[in-house]
Amino acid sequence: MTDPADQPVTTLKGVGEKFAQVLARLHIRTVQDLLFHLPLRYQDRTRVTPVAALVPGVDTVIEGEVRAADIVFGRRRSLLVRLQDGSGTLSLRFFHFTAAQKQRFTPGTRLRCYGEARRGSAGIELYHPETEVIGADSPPRPETLTPVYPLTEGVSQARLRGLVQQALERLARSGVTELLPAGLLPEEMRYPMAEALAYLHAPPAGADLEQLLQGMHPAQQRLALEELLAHHLSLLELRRKGDVNTAQPLPGDxxxxxxxxxxxxxxxxxxxxxxxxxxxxxxxxxxxxxxxxxxxxxxxxxxxxxxxxxxxxxxxxxxxxxxxxxxxxxxxxxxxxxxxxxxxxxxxxxxxxxxxxxxxxxxxxxxxxxxxxxxxxxxxxxxxxxxxxxxxxxxxxxxxxxxxxxxxxxxxxxxxxxxxxxxxxxxxxxxxxxxxxxxxxxxxxxxxxxxDELPPGRQPINTVAISGERREEVIERVHRAVAEGRQAYWVCTLIEESESLQAQAAESTACELAEVLDGVRIALVHGRLRPAQKERAMAAFKAGEVDLLVATTVIEVGVDVPNASLMIIENPERLGLAQLHQLRGRVGRGSVASHCVLLYGSPLSQNGRARLQALRQHSDGFAIAEEDLRLRGPGEILGTRQTGEIAHRIADLQRDAPLLPLVQRIAAAAELSNESRQRLVERWLQNRPRFAEA
CATH class of the missing domain: 3.40.50.300 (P-loop containing nucleotide triphosphate hydrolases)
Known part of the structure; x- marks a missing residue:
């Protein structure tokens, strides 16, 4: 039997050229790609829960006998099916149904249902559960957890599960090539690749769902290691290609x-x-x-x-x-x-x-x-x-x-x-x-x-977070700073990327502040201005001819005005921590104490609160970056244009950071052959967007 890596998906039953194009959107072109297309999460359909033991908010399997099925007219027309087991009765509610579906639910029919239990007007209910009639020829309950896969339009869970099942049967017959010599792996990582894949597509009943959800099962860690290694090797290959180039040595004068x-x-x-x-x-x-x-x-x-x-x-x-x-x-x-x-x-x-x-x-x-x-x-x-x-x-x-x-x-x-x-x-x-x-x-x-050392004399920046409901107090604070001969920034942020919308927001804020800040000289900078206009405004601010600079995030980098000691950032919850830290760095460049006010919109989400708290607690950019990575993920920090989608299938850079030293050791090992290196990169990256070729 040939290696799954060499078998196109069209060799599977039910996959023609047209459906193969649909699967290609999921980066699935070979049987091996299908095996490495792992579940996002799992459902436990191996155990039946008695109706009396149902807990609202939990996905569950129940089996029982239909007692009644009626169309009811409340706020919305629905089909209500009453189901009874030995312990109690519950309702199945369907808002979308056909006459044929209603006919299935005749009294006395035994059903197996899967769905989320909720509290409804008729007690515990399952909304639109998956149902199957239990008869003599019904398939038995699954003995393994049911995988839930990432999908694309035109592919259902049932169809993808069927294809994966075919791929697993081939895996059982032919295995999958082991690309890492066992001697390079610590004992706990010597999990055979074929076993890891089989386990993760069909974990046995009783598997630790929480451990799987966190990505910490040994089978997941084994695959995460190999994926991180593939990314690392691809970058080293770029570096090696760069090393064949020469450059002029620059000894200098x-x-x-x-x-x-x-x-x-x-x-x-x-x-x-x-x-x-x-x-x-x-x-x-x-x-x-x-x-x-x-x-x-x-x-x-x-x-x-x-x-x-x-x-x-x-x-x-x-x-x-x-x-x-x-x-x-x-x-x-x-x-x-x-x-x-x-x-x-x-x-x-x-x-x-x-x-x-x-x-x-x-x-x-x-x-x-x-x-x-x-x-x-x-x-x-x-x-x-x-x-x-x-x-x-x-x-x-x-x-x-x-x-x-x-x-x-x-x-x-x-x-x-x-x-x-x-x-x-x-x-x-x-x-x-x-x-x-x-x-x-x-x-x-x-x-x-x-x-990792700031020049002497840099002033610490006092950062406070204030609700937008106290906007008038913040405006008064700007007035006091200007009266004391200081300068200030007022930064406007918008969720939209549109420069014209950002410009409008900055312009309306500048007009509002001009009305209430009597005698304060205000200038405006945003991305829609001509370069010469921006330059004039910045030069005037630097020369002290402007007291308050209202700007979009265009001033994030490269502006150095030592007399500016106050920065207001409106809606900071819309920006990343690293970007907020960059903006904050525009003050604190002179000899006086500087302040940054984060004027957030209410109500603030839990994640937003955690991010602003991190900014207040840390002045070290690297500590902030680590927190940003934890809260937002790598693509957000680097920008997808730069990462080329750091779209790991298994690995998580934050969770799996402890694996990186091992990744580097394996990459440097002579025992890892050039052929294995190449096949590792192909296995994990051949159909995926790749990072920097520069």
Missing amino acids: PALERDFRAQLPFQLTGAQERVCREIAADLAQPRPMMRLLQGDVGAGKTLVAALAALRAIGSATQVAVMAPTEILAEQHRRNFSAWLEPLGVRVASLTGGMKAAERRAQLSAIASGEAQVVVGTHALFQADVVFHHLALVVIDEQHRFGVRQRLELRQKGSGTGGTGNVQPHQLIMTATPIPRTLAMSVFADLDCSVI
Whole structure:
């Protein structure tokens, strides 16, 4: 018998080409895919519960005799069937029924029913239960728990269960290939794959339902381990493919770096120095650096990026710095210009809002090599942008960019100054701390550096959560702060992604505040403004000509105004914790105590309350990120565009984090053959969206 991996689903009874296309929507193309399409949960239909013992809210099986079946007319017409066993009587209620169905329920008929018991007007009732008539030729009650599978339109539970049953029969005859040598697994993980699959599709009566629901049964853990390993191996393969490329070593110019440090009015922190050494060691190699630089808001990542840029400049090559918004790109341009132009370095910029003549001049300077540092938005990877010798790419807030965009920018450096497989080094920065569990699993193709120390002088931010019913008090607080010479942010959030709706919300809030805050100078920033308008508003706020900046979350990154010491975030329950932490980081940059007010809408859900509480308790971005992962899951944190759907079938990154060190050990083991590595990735990922190929 051939391996289930090699058998298309069309070899199963009842699956033609048309139905195979429906199953493909569930990523099921082979019999093996079907075996690895595991239940979401289980129903216990193995035991009959006496009517007298029924508990409302619990799914249950009952058997009894029909005493009566009548159409009743209450608020809605319904069919009411009275069923009696030796212990009592209950009602089955059907709101949708046919005359033929009513005929089934003649008095004296014995029925087996499955459904959720509820309290109704006629005592305990089952609404629309599944029913079967019990006769001499009736199938016996199942001896195993009944699986409930993820479905798609055109596939019913009954049909999928029938197909899985066929697949399990083949599994019993031919088994499934074991891809992990037993010697690599600890004793408790040596659960044969075929047994694990058979158990999880049909757990025996009496199986621990709670353990299965939590994903902690040894059979589930065995599969979770293999799935995590497959994801990890796929990323290592991406890394290996990257390693065949070469890069120009960038030793830099010690004199240039010395002059740069001499002009700084402060010393780098120990964490910044450590990360600079890690980056310098990478840049000195003839293979492309792929490093993720994490650091909390205000940790000084941009300064580290500038020192990395100096290595490229001192090696007579170019640097591209890409930011997701024009506001952040402009902030970077100012910082890099202030630091590098006194050293004779030319900094160019490229954004979508540039006039044609200015853009032509910048493109010319980039192509000739006259511009050594180029700062911009996604405009950097447009077709007409040609670099003279691009050797380092710095990407800020990388989760805002699609993978394809990062790849296009990297290709701008392919072949410059060398052969076709020469790639620029990449430094990827984020102020959205990525939990260690996610970094180990999702960023296995990147080296990680963390700036885990804030510069001296940063003020702690006092965070409070206040109900929107006390909005007037919050407005008065803004008035007092402005009267004391401070500045404030008022951030508007909306559930809708539409920029026009967000803009309307910000505009109406600005108008409302202008009416009640007499004498307060208010400016407005949102995504619908032209870049020049946004820039004017931000410049006025930075210069102290504006007291209150009303904005959408467009100000999440890259805004640095030390005199701003108060931030109001409206409806914070609509944002992720990491994003709220980012916004909060816009204050606390000066020498006075700063405050962040979370103005939430009532009533607040239990989950919303837990998230705001976490933000109040933690000032460490990594602790917040771990809590965010626990409460919201990985796709929400990284954004599905970046994760390419971290859609694990079995594994849960938070629950199964303890397995990750074992995953890394197995991935590094020589005993795991190249063929096994490839087949593991195919088994778990061949039909699924894949993460980053950049």
